[in-house]
Amino acid sequence: MTSSCTIQFFVFSITLIFSVSYLSASHAPNSEPHPYKLPIKKDPVTNVFYTSVGIGNPRHNIDVAIDLTGESLWYDCAINYNTLSYIPVSCDSHSCPTKSTIPCVTCHGPFKPGCTNNTCGTYNYNPLAQVTFPGDLAQDFIFISQIQVSGIRSGCTNAHKFTSNLVGGLPKGSKGMLGLARSELAVPTQLALLKKLPLKFSLCLPSSNNIGFTNLLIGPEGHEQSQDVSKYIQTTPLVVNHFDTGPLFEEEYFIDVKSIKIDGNVVNLKPSLLSIDRKGNGGTKISTITRFAELQTFVYKPFVRGFLKKAADRRLKRVASVAPFEACFDSRSIGNSFTGFVVPTIDLVLQGGVQWTIHGANSMVMVKKNVACLAFVDGGTMATMSFFKASIVLGAHQLEENLLAFDVASSKLSFSSSLLLHNVTCSHL
Numbered sequence: 001m002t003s004s005c006t007i008q009f010f011v012f013s014i015t016l017i018f019s020v021s022y023l024s025a026s027h028a029p030n031s032e033p034h035p036y037k038l039p040i041k042k043d044p045v046t047n048v049f050y051t052s053v054g055i056g057n058p059r060h061n062i063d064v065a066i067d068l069t070g071e072s073l074w075y076d077c078a079i080n081y082n083t084l085s086y087i088p089v090s091c092d093s094h095s096c097p098t099k100s101t102i103p104c105v106t107c108h109g110p111f112k113p114g115c116t117n118n119t120c121g122t123y124n125y126n127p128l129a130q131v132t133f134p135g136d137l138a139q140d141f142i143f144i145s146q147i148q149v150s151g152i153r154s155g156c157t158n159a160h161k162f163t164s165n166l167v168g169g170l171p172k173g174s175k176g177m178l179g180l181a182r183s184e185l186a187v188p189t190q191l192a193l194l195k196k197l198p199l200k201f202s203l204c205l206p207s208s209n210n211i212g213f214t215n216l217l218i219g220p221e222g223h224e225q226s227q228d229v230s231k232y233i234q235t236t237p238l239v240v241n242h243f244d245t246g247p248l249f250e251e252e253y254f255i256d257v258k259s260i261k262i263d264g265n266v267v268n269l270k271p272s273l274l275s276i277d278r279k280g281n282g283g284t285k286i287s288t289i290t291r292f293a294e295l296q297t298f299v300y301k302p303f304v305r306g307f308l309k310k311a312a313d314r315r316l317k318r319v320a321s322v323a324p325f326e327a328c329f330d331s332r333s334i335g336n337s338f339t340g341f342v343v344p345t346i347d348l349v350l351q352g353g354v355q356w357t358i359h360g361a362n363s364m365v366m367v368k369k370n371v372a373c374l375a376f377v378d379g380g381t382m383a384t385m386s387f388f389k390a391s392i393v394l395g396a397h398q399l400e401e402n403l404l405a406f407d408v409a410s411s412k413l414s415f416s417s418s419l420l421l422h423n424v425t426c427s428h429l
């Protein structure tokens, strides 16, 4: 026990010494607002947003899907994966979190990343395939753009041991996920602690890769400080759902939607249906993995009714529904503007009186030739769900070309609504 602690301490000291080394500082121009910057790309096939993170020595560039609700960075380390700088986190180390980890992992194969003894186990969750895989928690070099950071823990899974598909639903070539939740193992949390930075990150999802790169920024200098957008930014508290909502879901980002307006008319809903109840159900969650917003049935029904009424007032021509959407229109009857189709405007009225406005580019989707639908789906009811359910899940489609800055330390979200309204896109930031 004593000797293992000593070794542990020794390894930890070395890690700390290395952690200040920058790989190639010359690649990072001085004008750069902040070093921790990851490109955001949209996969045209799955519409999943992903980034690329360098891991290990030699460096492996691994594409990982961006998951606001994910707890950690995890990746498939089964095939053609080797790294000399890999340090498994031992079960008795402080770096092995007590929460959300599985008991000590052992392995009978030859030593390699993902096959070590007395190693802190992790749950690596892929919400797109709805599978959870056990993995090993390890420290290795992480490269965020050109900057090398050591001491970041991530989950490495030897996927070939399992029959179901660890990377199901991810963009082709992606081998893991980057979780950004309010959790101990999320990369922003670890970076903030390691570099003594306030825990903040900001992201802006591009509607297409053709109009340029956008970035995920981790650290104090977020996009919201950019001259272009600071005047459009509004702020609302991030709500912490204190209730246990499942083994992996308790650290997600919620905002407090008080009411919903469609073309200025308040949708007839009891406010209590939107707030988080005593069991942790309800509330409005933000997700980069859910593609289209999901509303629980009791919110969805009046919401769609309200939208259809205003659409009729605007003389939009309704056509047959195309599953999973209900409110569909002949796109030739809808005008176009900077902010997409000209349709009834949806306002989410938030705590503090601010409003998140959703225009056509974020509320509508083309489903086939000449048919555009309201891109919100019926998320079912509590009765049909055996686990926790939010009243509203805002999906990636609703977030495109909207700037979101998560000030986790102060529990605040700054948001821009659609940048398109100001003739700006995420790639301008």
Ligand SMILES: *[C@@H]1O[C@H](CO)[C@@H](O)[C@H](O)[C@H]1NC(C)=O
Residues within 6 Å of the ligand: 106, 107, 108, 109, 110, 111, 112, 115, 116, 117
């Ligand atoms: C783990 O320990 C077992 C039993 O001592 C041993 O057979 C095995 O080779 C070890 N695995 C590794 C990866 O060192």
Ligand SMILES: *[C@@H]1O[C@H](CO)[C@@H](O)[C@H](O)[C@H]1NC(C)=O
Residues within 6 Å of the ligand: 423
């Ligand atoms: C919007 O921006 C583009 C270039 O970014 C410019 O060419 C165009 O004139 C702008 N339109 C308006 C209405 O500001």
